[in-house]
Amino acid sequence: MRGRGKGPLIPLLGRRARLRWVHLILGGALFMPYWLVGTVVMGLVAEDGGSLFGASLSAQFGAYAVGLPLAAVTALFPLTRPMSVAAVRALCGIADDPLAGDRLADGPARGRSAKARTAGWFTLHLGVGALISGATLALPPFAVTVMALPFSPSLQESAGAAHWGLHRPWLQWAGLPAGLLMLLALTAAAAASGALLARQAPRLLGPGPADRLAAAERRAAELAVRNRLARELHDSVGHALSAVTLQASAARRVLDTDVEFVREALAAIEETTRRTVGELDSVLGLLRDGEDDGELPAPRLDALDALARGAGRHVELTVTGPLDRVPDAVSREAYRIVQEGLTNAARHAGGARVTARIALDDDELEITMENPLPDRAPVTRPGGGRGLRGVGERARLLGGTSEAGPLDAVWRLTVRLPLGPARAGGGR
Template identity: 90%
Template structure:
């Protein structure tokens, strides 16, 4: 059951009260400047005069000064941080955070920031003043029936509280003053919390920047996910295939077992290096635009790790392929070998890489298995990744059964770099 005073004195209301007092503290320098200005204009000798006209005149001068200084770039980040921590603003269920990040951009965002800063400091100054002045007065009124010294004070005579029944009425009156102060502070805090998303919320420019940042982060995550899928998935498939073949001929072909163990060792060592590089990027949270992926010059080691059933034919000078194309082509060949290892049932796999002046062509074929391959839950990402890699380079990718073989055909344009010559 919710306590009856929770709306006034609950944790959220207390934090919002602190937020208002923070606004009052921030307003103090502006108020001091305002008292100097008003003192000069009115001829008031003391800048701390108790005259209400002087006090509210300084308040009126300080508000425009606060609005002007709110145009500094750090104003919105600091205001947003304070509002998030103290105002209890829940995030939007569809778009997430309802407050903007970073300095205000554009005239509209700066005007809304100035409006929020002025509102926060203006309301906070009033609530802070009441918080400093009203509780001592309310306590004094409540203590009046029990304190002879207070009963003889000039303040009691000024307010006409010398009558005993009025002094005892100070008990409920003081309590009502404190409750009224809490209610006003809670209402002012709720007002600021309601206005914060409108005044400190993201502008269209902020939303565009945030969307671009999220898109860049997702692109990096997708790239890293493709690297992990292709390198680790291929390594596990190759190791499984080699270990299975070695187990079957363990007693009859020692030389093959030795080759299989060497291939397993080479494959795992290479994959651990790639995995460390990718995990390093994930750990650092950075992307320099170039993932540490192997290139086509590492195809020999890749084919050795895949086993004896892989036959590779290369036409053209692969060392002249641009680095970006070389990296993606290596991963495409790797995924093709992984796919064949999972579904070809140990049949021979032929891989052909042909290079001409304009494009790199990759063709991989293996006999269709007698039985349809078992569909793995969540599988099918490999060929999808091959298509994504090809499209990113402006190429094409086709995969499917053709004349009793499974065929993967990929064409990658070479771009500005041109390669030629055979070896």
Template identity: 70%
Template sequence: MLGRRARLRWVHLILGGALLMPYWLLGTLVVAPLVGRPGMFTGSLAVQFGAYGVALPLAAVTALFPPARPMSVAVARTLCGVPPERFADGPAKSRAARARTAGWVALHVGLGGLVSGASLALPPFAVSVMALPFSAALRESEIGRFWSLDQRWLVYGGMPAGLAMLAALAVAAAGAGALLARQAPLLLGPTPADRLAAAERRAAELAVRNRLARELHDSVGHALSAVTLQAGAARKVLDKDPDFVREALAAIEETTRRTVGELDAVLGLLRQGEDDGELPGPGLEALDALFATTGRHVSPVVRGGDVAGVPDAVSREAYRIVQEGLANAARHASGEPVSVTVVRGEDALEITMENPLPARPPVTRPGGGRGLRGIGERARLLGGTAEARPVDGTWRLAARLPLGGGDR
């Protein structure tokens, strides 16, 4: 009852009493004329408790405003000894959250007013009672006459009675503080609407993180695969074909320069900690440069209209799908020819990539990679489909992206 937590809760109750005071003073202006006791300050218990009854609903009404919950949570989190994660964050927006906050404020200021009043009045009275055995003047005073008891009782019973009063005050304050601590998570904790909003925020944050991860995986993964292939090919013909080595080094330079730019853009979003819904990146117009840096074994075909008219979101995702498909072919079927077909239809963009299956199964990473999974996620985000599987001795990647997917 006298530990640090109990003392903090007692301070919390005193703050509640202080918050109640303006409402209580307003209540006395309403109640005093009704009981025939004009004036704000009066000793009438009827006026005091009547004003108390008026003050509680007034305090509850003011707590219906959304900012009341963050302020109450900030104080309760510090003084009530309740784990911080059990409180709700942010203003109360729903009707249920505001009603709970109003109930908390009424409970806080109600108990705080009673404990504050007792803390102000009871200790001096208890000390006076404890002093009765040592002062004849006190026994003849109003305090002694208040008890209307035999003088011998006042001499021998004053000390136990005073100590009992102080103990009762400590027990009442500790009990009121414990009651507030039990009710705080119920009244200031998250409502179902708050939990749903928090879940939606976490899902949105996770979607942004996954999206950024896909961007990094596709751009950096493709660049490393392309650079590795070009460097390996250049090393093999270093003394025989200097022209090819120059082309390979130029391709490596262009690939790394483009990838550094894309990496800077994505890391810029990470530094800002937000997503504006439009990740930067190349689109279908950059396919020629991508094919040029990938190698001589790529056979691209683009038909069915001007790809420049494809919506930006579809164009970016289509570029990343082609890029990841080329990176997978480079990793698992290095040196094999790859055919890339991009067809723009009336309502969708279709991408087909094929390469011969290698004679020897490729070495895969433990748990598999994330490239094909990322391709599927990109297609689904636009309302499309994607699949990758062996067909008649070739590996085929096929994706269909609705042209209206850029509006999603």
């Protein structure tokens, strides 16, 4: 099937051209106050001091020349660029594509260069718009009058027509094509001016170094939020799946011999999945809302007993010191660290006993987790290996340290988190 071809008048009268024409007329309307100030200035320096509305064409352009610098000065105000960018996006038909470089800046202009480019755009828009607006107001009535000469005896007999020799019939009929050419020339001038502004808009209203830096900082902040949420999902859901798998596997092996253990395993699976579904719903709620208030809905150290029960009978938890003295930020991260340690042990220890010790002194919280080394190296999962990296990230965010590795036939994870003002990472 043949595609529809564009007509010859589409570039001149198509939707994009019409919108750009409106954009130019908007620039002319914005220029009117500056032109009026120019008329006052020219009236003061004119010899007769008369009104410029009926003055010569040179005096009109003098007022135009006075108004342009005034427009450039007022363009230094902060709201100029956001308003100009909004008008360009709505009316100029520019593809706002960052990959193509045709990207318009957001927010007020930052820095001397951006302000100068904004002033240049504002002056260009208002200056060209004033010329096109004036022609749009004056030329169509004149063209229609010229085209109406052959059909209007009153126009033919007017003094102006006689002065220009328009009483001759052939000149009167020549007004028809002349008027059409005037309207076509006006349309072509408006289309060309609109295309000129559209080409210059990305250059003059595009982002400068300060805008790119601010955008990079916003992207980095958004990426940090996504990384935090991904880490929460990894730790929460990963631990739940590992704990449920371990409990189900152990219950299956003793299903016919130890009914009480099976009940305990099923209860632990129920508690683990209920808690994880709540955490998952909270994190997904943050993702849906696109907001981050600096505090994720993570459990704290007071939920360690339930965490240990969900991991199974092979987990031995020892707590030394009052955990209610631990600040909330440290408590949340410490819970996730213990959770990740139990997840790694469940994956690699093969059901062997895991010991977790939480020791609190005056200014530091120490987490130590040990499990026997497996007889053979664990199978590496595709995309795995993020657990210990996440533990290290959490410790560093709080100004602490983490160490993990084999020691005397056991695998040991040791994390130290400061409790005082020396915490680094800004709580994030």
